[in-house]
Amino acid sequence: MVEFAMHHAWLVPLLPALSFLVIVFITRPRPKLSAAVSIACMLGSFALAALAAYGVFTDNHFQHRPLIYDVHWFGMQGLNVDVGIYLDPSSAMMIFMVTMVASLVQIYSTGYMKGDPGYPVFFSYLSLFAAAMLGLILSSNLLQMFIFWELVGLCSYLLIGFYSHKISAREAAKKAFITCRVADFALLLGMLAIQIIFGTLNLDELSEIMPHFENYTTAGMMTLIAVLVFIGPVGKSGQFPLHVWLPDAMEGPTPVSALIHAATMVVAGVYLVGRTMFLFTEVEPAMHLVAVTGAFTAFFAATIAITQREIKRILAYSTVSQLGYMMLALGVGSLTASFFHLWTHAFFKALMFLGAGSVLHALHHKADVWEMGGLIKKMPVTGWTFVVGGLAIAGIPPFAGFWSKDEILLATFLEGHYVLFALASCTAFLTAFYIWRMIFLAFFGAEKPENHPHESPGSMTGPLLVLAVMATAAGLIGTPGNPLWQNWIFFGHPHHGEPNIPIMLISTALAAAGIGLAYLLYLKDKDKANARALAGMFRPVYKLIYNKYYVDELYLWFNRKIVDGSARMTYLFDIYVVDGIVNGVGAVTKGLGQNLRCVQTGKMQTYALVFFLAVLVITVALAFTDSSSTALVMGGAK
Template sequence: MELFALNHAWLIPLVPAAAFIIIGLFFKEFHQLSAGIAVLAGTFSFIMSAAVVMAVLDAGISVEMPFIQKIQWIKIAGMHFSMGVMIDPLSAMMLVVVSLVALLVEIYSIGYMKGDKGYGRFFAYISLFSASMLGLNIAVNFLQMYVFWELVGLCSYLLIGFYYYRISAREAAKKAFITTRIGDFGLLIGILSLQMVFGTVDFMELRHILPVYIAANGTGLLTIIGILLFIGPIGKSGQFPLHVWLPDAMEGPAPVSALIHAATMVVAGVYLVARSYFLFAQLPELLHLIAWLGAFTAFFAASIAITQREIKRILAYSTISQLGYMMMALGVGSLTASMFHLLTHAFFKSLLFLGAGAVMHAINEEADIFKMGGLRKKMPLVFVTMTIGVLAISGLPPFAGFFSKDEILAAAAAVSMPLYIIGTITAFMTAFYMARLLFVVFWGKEQHGHVHKTSYFMQIPLAVLSILAAFAGAAGYVGGFGDWVRFGEAMPEHMNIGLAGISTALSVAAIALAWHIYVSKKYLSDIIAQKMGFIYTVSFNKYYIDEFYAILCRIFIDGIGKIMYFIDLYIIDGIVNTMAALTVYCSRIFSKLQTGQIQTYVAIFFCGVIILLVYTIVFFTKINELAAGGGF
């Protein structure tokens, strides 16, 4: 079974891709059948992924000695590219996370999307989304990864704009697609640069070539290539300043938000950096930049989430902040901490998004948390599961986020105290705004008399994810996650009790503060917002980044467009039109000579003969005169 799982790992993305084709071509109008095909394909991928993990553990496959299958893909004069499957602990972990979350989202969607006209189309898109991310996870080289990378972007466009008849959904889909294209262009240039410099984009080949190249040539050019490669993750993983697409991705259905923000698109950038860490680890200056950009993104997004009112938008900025944590961990040299947080984040963030979707589904898609309230009694299961999710993301023991978050903070403290302080402050803000969301939605005055029942298809994934959000961190810590998913030597699991105690105390204080403001009303939120004044306004308006980009578009893009329009209309078209007019004018003149009448042609011919005779007589007369006068 182990050998079968490894040899047939290519089926893991292929089966969901086949489900997409089958649903899209044949069964899109058959709602329940479409859902059944998608869930069956997702189940197969998860079972195969779990089998791959077991095979990796039993066979002793490591980062240094991965399992690889390759076939020739493209062969052009002077270069060739392969495609295939690369299985190591990192890709195996990602396969399980992606396939499990995708499967649970598909099951949840059976209940959530019930009655939607695009039911079959939704499950077709979800299947393609899962296939794209799973294919990205097992890529053997940058080019193969880039193909699936772009497929992930396409699927996000289709799902964010799923309700295409809404202007807001269409605009959000375009915003996500265009913004991430900026990052993707940088990534593409980086991949082409690798091919030109090293003659290959294969991960294992580059891993062996780089040390020799650096010893001979240094890291100058490689740093530029690394920056280009990192631009892709900046866009895909919502790092500042290309984060603006991610909050607007909420226009898609809630299951889409869970999939995008938890296990697929946004973590693709983190995974790319981790997969190519053999390159980034050679560039300490670039790692320093990644660490600080991640820390800033984490703090920046958390400071916005504190003031937002829409439930999914709060979670979206939370995702940006947590991705910043993961990037910071990679920047300070701890791939293990980053991937551990990616694992736990996938569970508690998908739980929170699906819980938010259940709340909105129950109260007619209301998104403003201050128009909810008192739902803990009417939706007890959702309340309990979301509470677990909030405690997990807040980093309270023994929930999953406690172990992964504190491992990141410990790694940051070992490298840079300023980074650790930023991360700790961010942890405090995270606990506060997540507790704010929980208390406002489930406590307070009831504002909805009738609440729609939550489907069992929606309840089952919430229950499973809550268990994972509660215990996955402890299981990974005890089970030696760092011995398995790592870069370099295995690091024994240990916890800095002092740092963990500080972050836990701050999280408890943040939750208590949120309770006093939003439940006991000891401090009134409106008064606090008023006293904060300009700071609150700037945070609520997301630092006016979107407005700034809009101004840039109007000034530069629209301005350049007007200049190019002028050049096209008056210069290029002017030259072309002038040449055309001159041609027409000349043709009209010459057309006078082409009357089609034989008489005219004979007359012209006769005139030409006369002119020629006159010229000949004059010429010879002149010759005779010169001869008579001795001119020769």
């Protein structure tokens, strides 16, 4: 079975794709059957992915060479495109993680979406979403990857705007789609340049060619290509300045948020940069761009999260920040650290989003954490699993986030990026602070008498328990004493880093300090007077951060003034200049035609009159001409 799963990995994305078709064309009138088909196919994909991953990680051959199956798709002069699978430790890890999280999200959705009129449609979208992401992961060339990349974007649009009766959901879906299209256009240009210059989009072939790029093009062109390719992930993975769509994506159902933030849409950008590291490592300025963008995004989003009030919006900015961590690791050259954090983040972020969904389900979608309190008593499973997620993302040992975050900090420090290391360390403190601010406000403290919370059904709490176990133990495969992860997920050569005790102590102290400050301000202080006093003392700064640095307003101003203004000027130029010239030429022609038509009346008497007048004019003209000539001749004779 292991060998079968490895050589038939294409079945992993095919099964959820088939469930999408079955639901749309056959089972849609029967909601429960549709959900059963979707979950069964997703669990089948998970089983195949687990077997394939087991086969990869127990065969030393895969440490350096992937398993590639290509089938010719189409070709023309200068362009030959294959479709196939690319199975190596990185893609094996990804398909295992995506199928596991997607399966848990679908099981959770049976309880969360119960009674919704779009129940079967929702499961069909989830299936297509998972199929698109799995197809992207296993793609053996950039064109095939781009097709699935766009399909992932389409699915996110459909799911973010699932509640289409809400204006906010429709607007959020359009915002996500348009923002990512801007980034994807740059990615497409980069791919076209790669095909023109190197003659292939095959990942394995490019990894062999790129180290010798001097034979094909200049360093400047390589830098341009790398930047264009990177802009695609900037949009997809919510990096500054194209991060604005991600917080608004909360308008979709909560299981969608968990899937987008943990295992599909946003990690696609990180995965693409990791998969094309052979391009970025050849261009040092591009590596610096990736690192600086990631570090700044991590800190920038963390500062916004400390002031937000809605539980899902706090988690959304947390995702933006954590994705910045992953990009930072890639920018300093550590695929190991980046994908390790991608792995652990998937579990604790899915756990926290599904936990948030459980809270919203119990409080009839009341989202403001300041209006919650004491939920841990009435919702113990949701509450304590959420606490596990909070410990993991804060970086408290031995939870999963501690090991992966420390790997990023260590890689950044060892590569000599001390400013970025300081920025990432500050982000670690802020992360612990805002997550535990949310936990203390929502789950601890005084209960609100107007709330009547209740624990969610087993279909929702079961996945929370599984994810809590993974958020606790998933990082143990990458500890310094057990570097299993580092031996398999790497770029260039395996990473065998020794434990760095000072870095561990610093990161743990920062996390503990963040939790401690949150405790003092939001739990020990019953009235939250100190927190309100701080907000009042730094009112301008608080307002700036609470309004997300007015980036959305800046984009809105740009659209209204620059884009709409340019469109208005272009419209006026078209109407009064282009159309004026065309219409003027037409008017002159029409006027001439109307005047000339007078000589074409079709009446014989008119023609006779014109003929007579013409003869008369000619006669008179000749008479005067002859008289002048005679006079001239006679005068000459004298």
